[in-house]
Amino acid sequence: MAIDRFTGENSILFIRSEQLFDWARRHSLWYMAFGIACCAIEGLMHASGPRFDFDRHGVFFRASPRQADVMIVAGTVNEKMAATVRRLYDQMPEPKWVIAMGACASTGGPFREYPNVVMGVDKVVPVDVYVPGCPPRPESVQYAFFRLMDKISEKTGERLAARHGSAG
Amino acid sequence: MDPRHLVEHAGWLTDTPPTDVGFVPASLRRAPMGVDALDTERLIVNMGPQHPSTHGVLRVLLELDGEEVVAAESVIGYLHRGIEKLAEHRRYNAVGTLMDRGDYVSGIHNELAFALAAEAIMEIEVPRRAQWLRVLMAELNRIASHLVWYGTFGLDTGAMGQFLYAVRDREALLDILEDVTGQRMMFNYVRPGGVVADITPTAVEKIHAFLSTIDTHLDEHDQLLGGNEIFQGRVRGVGTIDLETAIAFGLTGANLRASGLGFDVRKDRPYAAYDEMDFAVPMSSDGDCLARYLVRMGEMREAVRIVRQCIEGLPEGEFMAKVPKVLRPPVGEAYAAVESPRGELGVHLVSDGSDTPYRMRYRPPALYALQAAEAILPGTLLADAVVILGSVDVVLGEIDR
Secondary structure, three states, rough: OHHHHHHOOOOOOOOOOHHHHHHHOOOEEEEOOOEOOOOHHHHHHHHHOOOOHHHOOOOEEEEEEHOEEEEEEEEEOOOOHHHHHHHHHHHOOOEEEEEEEHHHHHHHHHOOOOOOEOOOOHHHHOEEEEEOOOOHHHHHHHHHHHHHHHHHHHHHHHHHHHHHHHHO | HHHHHOOOOOHHHHOOOOOOOOOOOOHHHHHOOOOOOOOOOOOEEEOOOOOOOOOOEEEEEEEOOOOOEEEEEEEOOOOOOOOHHHHHOOOOOOOHHHHOOOOOOOHHHHHHHHHHHHHHOOOOOOHHEEEEEHHHHHOOOOOHHHHHHHHHHHHHHHOOHHHHHHHHHHHHHHHHHHHOOOOOOOOOOOEOOOOOOOHHHHHHHHHHHHHHHHHHHHHOOOOOOOHHHHHHHHEEEEEOOOOHHHHHOOOHHHHHHHOOOOOOOOHHHHOOOOHHHHOOOOOOOOOOOOHHHHHHHHHHHHHHHHHHHHHHHOOOOOOOOOOOOOOOOOEEEEEEEEOOEEEEEEEEEEEEOOOOEEEEEEEEEHHHHHHHHHHHHOOOOOHHHHHHHHHOOOHHHHHOO
C-alpha cells in the first residue's frame, strides 16, 4: 500500500497538473475587499482580525478584483448595485468563486419585499457557496471557505474522471 | 525644422553642454520642448463603489487638476433598501430588526430611537432598570462603533496595525453584547417598553474583565495611532470644517463637537437614564481631522466611565414594562432623538392607530456629515480626500436607508 503513494495513479510522482494547481488554489483563496453592508463587518473585518485570522488558511483580502479569487458578496444587492457586482465579477480572472454571505445575498433577506432589492445575488452572478445568517458569524464564513476548498478538489476529480471517460 | 527634439531631450539642442553646472540653459528649466504648447486636461476619477477606503458602497466622483481636487460629487443609493417604507409593514416590535440594519455598526442606538418614539406616542412608563440597561448597552455599542471607525480611519491614513488592535477590543465587546442580546451585531434588544432580556451574570463578569483592560488598551491606541508622527502629519490641519459650515450643513455628534459647538443630545435633551450619569462631553475647536480623531477617542473614555457607573449602580426591578403583545399606539406622532456614535439620530413616527406605523422617518446623521465632507473636498489633495471622507465616519447603510 505504501508504495502506491509514490507510484500509483494519483501518486506524488504521477500527479496531474490540474491536481497540483487546484491544490495550490485551495490554499490561497484571496478574497476581494468588497463590503456592501452589515455582513462586511463580520465577514471581512472580523474575519481578518486577530481572533478568527483567516490568513492562517491562506484566505486574505486583496483590494483589486484583478488579484482576487473569491468574491464574498457581503450585503444586500439592489438594482443599482447589481451592475457593479456583475462588472467586478467579470473583472476577476479565472478561476473564480463566489460566496453569497448572509440572508440578503442569498435570498434578499429581510428586505426582499422591497422592489429595489435583488432577490439573491445568484440572479446576477453564479454562486458557489451560500452562507445562512443575518449576519453570519465569522465561523460560518470560515466553514464556507472549507466547503469551497472541498468543492475545488471535487471538481478536479470530476474533470479527471470525465477525461478518462472520454478517452475510453 | 530640426527633428532632433523628437528623439532627444530638448536640453541637448542648446549650444551649451549640460555638464556646465554654472549656467543652466533656459530650455532646461522648462519642460521638454513641445509640452508647453499642450493644454493639461482635468481628470475625472471614479472612487467607488468598490474602493477599500470608502467605508461601504459610497461612490465619489472627483475632478482632479494634477493632484488637487477641483470638484467632488458623491453618488449614493447603492445600498438603498427601503427601511422607511418596509417599517410601514412591520409591527412595532419588529421594526427594530430593520433599524438594526440601518446603521449596522451601532444597532442599539437605532432601536433605542424607535423605541423612544413609540413610547412617546403610547405614553409607556419604562422601568428604571430597563433605562439603565439601555444606557449600558448603548455605551458598549458606542465603544464598538468608534473602534470600527478608529481601525478603518487608520487604514485610510496608511496605517495597518491599529486595525488589528481595534478588532481585538471589539471582539471583547461583541462577546458581552452577544451574551446579553444573543447576537453579535443585529441585536433587536431594545423594544418599546423596555429591553428584551436582563443582563446575565456571565455578562457582568465579562464587562468587569473588559473594564479592567480597556483603559490601558485605550492608552495603547493613543500611542499607536494618535502618537504617530506620520499620522499626525496626515491629519493635522486637513479637512477643516469651521463652525458656520458645520451648522449650515446640520452636522451633529463628534463632527460638530470637533468644530467647536458642544451639542450632545445626551446632555441637552436627556433620554433613557443619561440625566443620572456623570460624564463629560469632549470638545475641540480646530475642526480638522485630528480634532475629530481626538474627540472620538475622548468619547470612548467617557463611554467607559458611563459603563462603570451603570454596572456599579444598576437598580433592581423589572426590565420590561407591562405592555400588550401587539402594540397599537393611539393616533398621533412623535419625534425622538438619540446621540448615536455618528450624531443626532432621530425617528419621527406617525401612528394611525393600527398595529403598524403609518410613517417612519429616520434622520441619519451620517448623511449630513457626508454632504459637509463633500463641500470641503474641493481644493484638497487626492490623498487627503480619502482621509477627510474617513474622518467624518460615514456608514452607508444609514445614508441610503
